[in-house]
Amino acid sequence: FDSIISVxxxxxxxxxxxxxxxxxxxxxxxNCLSLRGLAAGIYTTNSPEACxxxxxxxxxxxxxxxxxxxLDKILQVKDHLPHLRAIVQYKGELQQKAPFLYTWEExxxxxxxxxxxQLNAVIDSLRPNECCTLIYTSGTTGNPKGVMLSxxxxxxxxxxxxxxxxxxGGEEILVSYLPLSHVAAQMVDIWVCMGFxxxxxxxxxxxxxxxxxxxxxxxxxxxxxxxxxxxxxxxEKMKAxxxxxxxxxxxxxxxxxSIGLKNQVPWGFMLANNLVFKKVRxxxxxxxxxxxxTGAAPITKDTLDYFMSxxxxxxxxxxxxxxxxxxxxxxxxxRVTSCGKVMIGCKVKLVNTDADGNxxxxxxxxxxxxxxxxxxxxxxxxxxxxxxxxxxDLGRHDEQDFLxxxxxxxxxxxxxxxxxxxxxxxxxxxxSELPIISxxxxxxxxxxxxxxxxxxxxxxxxxxEPTDELNQEALEFCQQHGVKATKVSEITANKEPAIYSAxxxxxxxxxxxxxxxAQKVQKWDIVERDFSVTGGxxxxxxxxxxxxxxxxxxxxxNEMYAVAAGKQ
Numbered sequence: 316f317d318s319i320i321s322v323x324x325x326x327x328x329x330x331x332x333x334x335x336x337x338x339x340x341x342x343x344x345x346n347c348l349s350l351r352g353l354a355a356g357i358y359t360t361n362s363p364e365a366c367x368x369x370x371x372x373x374x375x376x377x378x379x380x381x382x383x384x385x386l387d388k389i390l391q392v393k394d395h396l397p398h399l400r401a402i403v404q405y406k407g408e409l410q411q412k413a414p415f416l417y418t419w420e421e422x423x424x425x426x427x428x429x430x431x432x433q434l435n436a437v438i439d440s441l442r443p444n445e446c447c448t449l450i451y452t453s454g455t456t457g458n459p460k461g462v463m464l465s466x467x468x469x470x471x472x473x474x475x476x477x478x479x480x481x482x483x484g485g486e487e488i489l490v491s492y493l494p495l496s497h498v499a500a501q502m503v504d505i506w507v508c509m510g511f512x513x514x515x516x517x518x519x520x521x522x523x524x525x526x527x528x529x530x531x532x533x534x535x536x537x538x539x540x541x542x543x544x545x546x547x548x549x550x551e552k553m554k555a556x557x558x559x560x561x562x563x564x565x566x567x568x569x570x571x572x573s574i575g576l577k578n579q580v581p582w583g584f585m586l587a588n589n590l591v592f593k594k595v596r597x598x599x600x601x602x603x604x605x606x607x608x609t610g611a612a613p614i615t616k617d618t619l620d621y622f623m624s625x626x627x628x629x630x631x632x633x634x635x636x637x638x639x640x641x642x643x644x645x646x647x648x649x650r651v652t653s654c655g656k657v658m659i660g661c662k663v664k665l666v667n668t669d670a671d672g673n674x675x676x677x678x679x680x681x682x683x684x685x686x687x688x689x690x691x692x693x694x695x696x697x698x699x700x701x702x703x704x705x706x707x708d709l710g711r712h713d714e715q716d717f718l719x720x721x722x723x724x725x726x727x728x729x730x731x732x733x734x735x736x737x738x739x740x741x742x743x744x745x746x747s748e749l750p751i752i753s754x755x756x757x758x759x760x761x762x763x764x765x766x767x768x769x770x771x772x773x774x775x776x777x778x779x780e781p782t783d784e785l786n787q788e789a790l791e792f793c794q795q796h797g798v799k800a801t802k803v804s805e806i807t808a809n810k811e812p813a814i815y816s817a818x819x820x821x822x823x824x825x826x827x828x829x830x831x832x833a834q835k836v837q838k839w840d841i842v843e844r845d846f847s848v849t850g851g852x853x854x855x856x857x858x859x860x861x862x863x864x865x866x867x868x869x870x871x872x873n874e875m876y877a878v879a880a881g882k883q
Contacts, residue, residue, distance in 0.1 A: 355449035355461065356496020358855045359385060360848055365459075367392035369451050373461055373688060374398040382406045386416075443467040446685060450498045450636040453854040461688030462498075462636040472639035472682040473506035475658055479646055480538060480606060482511035488536045488603075489515050492522035494855055499611055502640040503540055524779045528552075531600030538606045543614035544857035546629060549599065550621050551772070555787030592626040601627065606646055608632050612858045613720065615743045616652050623651065631655060633720065637697065637704055639682040643718050653717040658682075663718060664703070665710060672711040673721050678704040709737065726861060728759045734833035736765065741825065741834065745769075749821040751792035751814070754846045756864055757836070758872055766838040766875045768868055769818070770845040771803050781845035792817075807843050838875040842868060 355373045357366050359381070366388050370378060376398055380386045386404050393399060405419040417425075447466040451459040480487075489508055493500035508515050518530040527545065541549075596602040607622070610632035622629045633654035634642040643663065645655025657663045660681065665674030683704050686694035698704055709722040722737030729735055738757035745755045745767065753772040759765040774784040783802045785793065793800050796813045800806050806814050818839070826835040846852035852864050865872065 353446060353449050355451060356494065356501075357451075358494050358496055360855065361388070363388040363391040367395055369459060369461075370396050370399065372451075372459075373449055377401045377403065379403045379405060383410055441466060443470075448501070449688060450501065451496065452636055453858060460690055460693055463685040463688055464639055465685050468639050468682055468684060469502075469506055471660075472502060472641070473510045475660065475682075476502065476507040476641065477510040479641075479644055479658065480507070480511070482507075482513065482538075485512045487511055487513035487538060488534060489513055489538055490518055490527075490530055490534050490536050491515050492518035492527055492530070493542065497611070497855060498636040498640045499540060499542075521777060521779075524775065524777055528599060532598070533600070535600050535603045537603050538608075539601065539604050540608045540610065540632075541629070542611045542857055543609055543618065544612070546609055546614065546618050546622065550618055551786065551788055553595075558787060558791060595625050596627065599627075606630065608646070610634070610641070613739055613743075615747060617743075617747045619651050633718065634682075635678075635704075635706060637684045637706075638678050638680070639684070642678050642680070642682065645717075648717070650713075650717045653713070653719050655718065656716055657718070665712070666705075668711075673709050674711070675724060676706045676708045676710045676718070676720075678706060728757060728765070729761065730759050730765070730833055731761055731763045732833060734831070736834055741765075741829075741836065742767075744825045744828070745822060745836070748825055749792075749818055751789045751818070754852075754859070756859060756861065758865070758875075762876065764837045765833075765835065766840075766872070767822075767836050768864065768871070769839055769841045771806065771841060773803055773845050775845075775847075779847060779849055781847050781850070803843060803845075807841050840871055840875055842871070 353373065355369060355375065357369050361369075369375075370389075370392075375396065378389055378399060378401075380389060380402060382404065386402065386409075389396075389402055393402075399415070401415050401417060401422075403417045403419060403422045409416055409418055443466045445466060446463045447469050448464050450462040450464060452462060453459065487508070489504065491500060491504040493504075495501055495504065504515055507513075516530065516534045516536075519526045522530065523545070525548075528549065531539070593602070596604070601607065607627055607629050608631070609629050614629070614631065619629055628649060630645045630649055631652075631654040632641045632644050632646075634640050641658060642661055643655045643657050645653055648656055658680070662679040664677050664679075665672070666677055668674030677699075679702055683698075683702065686698065696705070707724045708720055709724060709727075710718050710720050712718055722739060726738055727735050728738055736757075736759065741757055742755040746752050751771055752769050754768075754770040756768045757765055758767060770781075772786045772789040774782045774786050776782050783804050785801055785803060785806075790801065793806075793814065796817050798806075798811055798813050800811060800814075805811070818841075822836050822839060829835045844850065846859070846864070848855060848857070852860060852867065854860055
């Protein structure tokens with residue numbers, strides 16, 4: 316063990332030439348895997364128990380932590396990690412001494428006496444079909460699974476990413492803000508960027524709490540991948556700023572956005588571009604950005620249309636950790652709400668299709684993973700005998716082979732009457748109809764009818780925590796209905812009649828468009844606090860953790876159905 320660690324440290328020391336914390340994180344990972352070790356990321360928001368699960372599942376020998384706060388988590392569960400031999404803290408001074416604890420500098424010294432020949436021999440022994448790295452799934456439907464990606468998976472996908480982006484070597488600039496334990500961040504920020512010799516800038520740790528736009532304005536990237544919540548937050552702030560503009564500026568902006576959506580005659584576009592579009596792009600730091608993308612979670616048509624109206628087409632990518640990230644892309648061929656066409660060299664097929672052409676999406680290609688670590692049963696569920704990855708997502712193709720995601724099998728609500736209902740379209744319709752709503756989650760599995768949990772849009776503090784203060788869009792909604800409330804609690808405490816009536820009217824408008832009575836929302840209630848990553852309702856990429864939410868708000872759910880039963 317000690318000799319292997321020394322070789323890994325030697326490799327890291329040869330590449331890390333400054334004090335950048337991001338370099339330490341990346342090279343701890345990349346050099347571990349290049350020396351036949353396996354790197355597995357843990358989200359900084361994980362609880363000690365969640366950290367223990369990942370470290371135990373992959374039998375981690377060495378854990379690299381950022382600071383004392385993260386170290387404390389590991390120390391709480393260390394006695395349950397029999398394989399753990401060393402913990403390295405790369406930021407700040409160690410506040411305690413122990414044989415297994417190292418500062419970054421102390422750890423680097425372990426590799427000083429390793430000859431280059433020994434290092435090169437280990438590197439030369441690598442094989443393309445060996446496991447390269449582990450990506451743990453976010454655990455939205457159960458315990459996280461360790462996705463084993465091979466060296467060939469990684470290098471082939473990175474090469475295809477460079478080809479699709481048509482990147483110019485040495486000229487591309489990217490911003491890294493997602494946790495590197497996420498497949499999108501690892502693929503784009505490390506491997507694809509390395510493939511076209513790009514420059515990567517690391518955003519501040521509070522990027523997702525509001526500072527990302529400042530980094531974008533400073534860096535002015537040439538490509539940018541934003542998870543849906545990033546685009547939604549930008550949209551909310553821009554709408555709030557627009558609400559304070561003068562009547563003349565509002566009219567100019569409305570004119571420009573109508574041009575952006577309708578793609579009208581050239582003179583109109585040129586005028587809109589000079590008056591609005593260029594200024595908006597510059598204000599967002601996207602004036603040099605050739606490609607704006609989104610992925611990792613569903614995004615609403617309203618948000619896509621909003622940015623399209625500003626001449627910022629946000630193009631969807633679709634894939635999974637199990638496919639090294641991307642499998643279908645809409646970069647070069649684009650349709651709003653479509654996640655594009657399959658990557659060159661890959662295949663997509665739909666199985667068990669219904670009358671409307673919706674079926675389970677299956678992937679095939681060199682980007683498809685090796686299997687789940689120590690989970691042969693889960694691997695057999697995901698990969699069939701012919702190597703097709705069953706995604707669990709539902710989709711359909713249009714006549715030009717663009718793929719559209721229509722739901723997720725594990726998210727399908729099957730009512731007591733046997734009706735299969737995909738929740739996302741109904742949730743998106745409610746959020747689109749009611750601009751005061753932040754999150755909507757449909758309930759109804761094995762129940763007689765559908766109900767919904769709602770949250771209101773609020774201000775988020777510097778720690779990413781939702782506050783009790785309504786945000787600008789929610790305030791405007793209240794004002795439009797003659798309500799002076801400024802806090803979420805003011806609305807929920809007394810079930811503010813005007814707001815509750817407006818929400819009911821919005822839901823009735825959504826119900827009026829339902830294809831059947833079973834798909835109508837019959838009951839709803841407002842949760843006193845918005846969903847968040849820190850609260851546990853959302854995963855690291857802002858995906859709704861449905862089983863967790865149901866467990867957290869079971870009492871409120873029971874009340875909705877009890878009230879309904881009492882009225883019957």
